[in-house]
Amino acid sequence: AKADLFVGKQTILCPLQENSPQDTDLIEGFWQSVGSVVKKISCVQHDAIYAAVSHLPHILSYALMASVVNSEDADQKLSHVGAGFKDFTRIAASSPEMWRDICLGNRTAVLKELDQYLLIVNHMRKLISENDGAGLEKLFNKASKARQDLDVL
Incomplete structure (x- = not known):
C-alpha cells in the first residue's frame, strides 16, 4: 500500500x-x-462513456490476440511480436470472466461503440484498398493529434 x-x-x-x-x-x-x-455521473452516462474508453479497448485487445492466435502461422507471428503489439494486447491478459460479464451487462452501449469502431475500420480498409495515402494520412493525423492531446490532461 x-x-x-x-x-x-x-x-x-x-x-x-x-x-x-x-x-x-x-x-x-x-x-x-x-x-x-x-x-x-449517472449510471447511463457511465455505461456510455466506459463502453468507449474502457470496454471497447479490452474487446479490441482480445480480438487482436484471438486473430493472431487463430491464424495458421500463429507461432511464427507470436515469435516476432514487439513492444507495440505487447502494449496493445497487455489488457487481453485480464480476467476473461470479468470482461465477459461487463460486455454482456453493458451490451447496448458496447454494441453501439463496436458499430462505430467498425465504421472507422471499414473506412480505413477502403482507404487502403483504394491506395488513398492522403486520406489515410489525414485520418492518422487526426487520431495522432487527439492522442497527443491526452498527454496534456
Whole structure:
C-alpha cells in the first residue's frame, strides 16, 4: 500500500435514486480524504462513456490476440511480436470472466461503440484498398493529434 495511491486519481460515483444525499456525501468525502478527484455521473452516462474508453479497448485487445492466435502461422507471428503489439494486447491478459460479464451487462452501449469502431475500420480498409495515402494520412493525423492531446490532461 502507498499513502498517495489515490492522490490525483479519478473516482467515479454513480449515485442511485435510493442513495440518500448524506450517504453519497459520506462516500464522496472518503474518496476526497485519500486525495481522489471525485466525479458524479449517472449510471447511463457511465455505461456510455466506459463502453468507449474502457470496454471497447479490452474487446479490441482480445480480438487482436484471438486473430493472431487463430491464424495458421500463429507461432511464427507470436515469435516476432514487439513492444507495440505487447502494449496493445497487455489488457487481453485480464480476467476473461470479468470482461465477459461487463460486455454482456453493458451490451447496448458496447454494441453501439463496436458499430462505430467498425465504421472507422471499414473506412480505413477502403482507404487502403483504394491506395488513398492522403486520406489515410489525414485520418492518422487526426487520431495522432487527439492522442497527443491526452498527454496534456
